[in-house]
Amino acid sequence: MNQISLDVQSKPKVSKNGNRRLRRAGRLPAVIYGGADAPIGITVDSVKFHKMLNAIKRSTVFNLELDGIKTQTMIREWQRDPVAHKSILHIDFYRIQADTAVDVDVPVHAVGIPVGTKMGGVLETQLRRVSIRCLPLEVPEAFEIDVSALEIGDSLHVSDLIIPESAEILSDKDQPLFNVAGRTAEEEVAEPEEGAEGEAAAEGAEGAAEADTEEAKESEKAKS
Amino acid sequence: MLSPKRVRRRKVQKGRRRGKAYRGSALSFGIYGLKALECGWMSNRQIEAARIAINRHLKRTGKLWITVFPDKPLTKKPAETRMGKGKGSPEAWVAVIKPGRILFEIDGVAKELANQAMKRAQYKLPFKTQIIERWED
Known part of the structure; x- marks a missing residue:
């Protein structure tokens, strides 16, 4: 304590x-x-x-x-x-x-820099806290998990955590904790430039808005 | 730019912005965030400008979340038009922002880079904002 x-x-x-x-x-x-x-x-x-x-x-x-x-x-x-x-x-x-177990949420911290981030991937945090049940004086301040071996597409799950024997995990063990997301070289080539992307999106949105207004007008006419 | 796919009402009243943003006032996804300190309307153009400013500075590293959506239509009467003859036509979409609302969240980058990126986004917005960091973990 x-x-x-x-x-x-x-x-x-x-x-x-x-x-x-x-x-x-x-x-x-x-x-x-x-x-x-x-x-x-x-x-x-x-x-x-x-x-x-x-x-x-x-x-x-x-x-x-x-x-x-x-x-x-x-x-x-x-x-x-x-x-x-x-x-x-x-x-x-x-x-x-001291002798009654409590349910607490313990934060999970990533340790190390994943291999996948050096190849253009991004480490994504899917779950920041894990629910456990244990005696109050044995509650860990945080769980630390080594992510340095993660490559693009790999992930770590709740079941990969090393927890004290006296503790019981209440969260779903199949839930992902961390994963490295990234784009392959083909995807990067296929994606247009930032500005072009924005303009294209803007045109698309305007087009959609116009279509919406036309539809609305038609529906109004139909009602009248 | 962000806009609703379809809406129930094409035109809505102006409304008033009272109180604080109790919902959406805590970081949900990222480690760093941009929090509104004042109320206002944030148009889809401003959201897009801020998004581009952040993404250009991050150079495709990290991950960005936009946590507001412009779902309120703004109408405008044409130039040199006399008053009356009904409400104008929809011209823009805005998100109604109250103090405390988180606008953007960033994860997967260093603190300094996130701060610099969000500083650029702050210049694009029509109200005061604050860069915040997750602290409860």
């Missing part, structure tokens, strides 16, 4: 405006739930929480200290601001029990 600890304060039941006032005062509204205990509304220092996010992952277990009592939690969910990037509005902390 990570030794990081975060001081939180209990939150009186407040309205939407009350939450806005909290955010203006530099505190984030949050909730702790899970286990047999009832959910508790809390507030977290916004600056400290954002700093903590640099040190932990979403699946990291850490302590929340509320009125001198430490609770082992992990981040279950958060609400983002749709406009301000990296701005969080509300956090859900999940109260964990």
Whole structure:
């Protein structure tokens, strides 16, 4: 378990405006739930929480200290601001029990540069997170998978991941994680230049629009 | 250029742009993205211009997603026409953009190259935008 600890304060039941006032005062509204205990509304220092996010992952277990009592939690969910990037509005902390398995999404990171990219291919990421079920203290921060052997047309699947014995994969094992897509030499020759492509597409679209309007006129006449 | 294949209504009312883009405000496909900070209409010509600017800079490396679609018809009356005599004919297609909306996403290239490409796209757009990077993973 990570030794990081975060001081939180209990939150009186407040309205939407009350939450806005909290955010203006530099505190984030949050909730702790899970286990047999009832959910508790809390507030977290916004600056400290954002700093903590640099040190932990979403699946990291850490302590929340509320009125001198430490609770082992992990981040279950958060609400983002749709406009301000990296701005969080509300956090859900999940109260964990060391002997009860939890379902978490663990990020998958590619390691290395695929052989196929040197031949003109592009490494495509198909799945960024894999769902697993395991004990909370054994949740890996991320899975790393070596993609350096991938050639154009090759792919790696969820079943190729090396996971701890205690963990169980919940995602579909046949789902692709990474693949290298690319064009063969014949396709590249056949494809026209960028500008020509754009113009041709534009003409095509205009033609289609004209056809649409003519059809619409005809249908209107037919109705009348 | 992008345009709907067929539509239910050839002409629609102007509408108002209120609120933020709660849908489509997070990166879905790529690592880097271009996020709108203001509201506005983005025409299919502007989408195409931005797409070409990005693709020319990326030189066919990486992958680009356009995450908006111009599905709203704009009408225009002919030049030197008196008012009245009905609504003008459809002239362009626009996408209605609210603050927070992701417009383009890029994957498979270095951060610097993605930033430079999207900087070029920013010049083609009629509202303020921000280049963002996936951070939750």
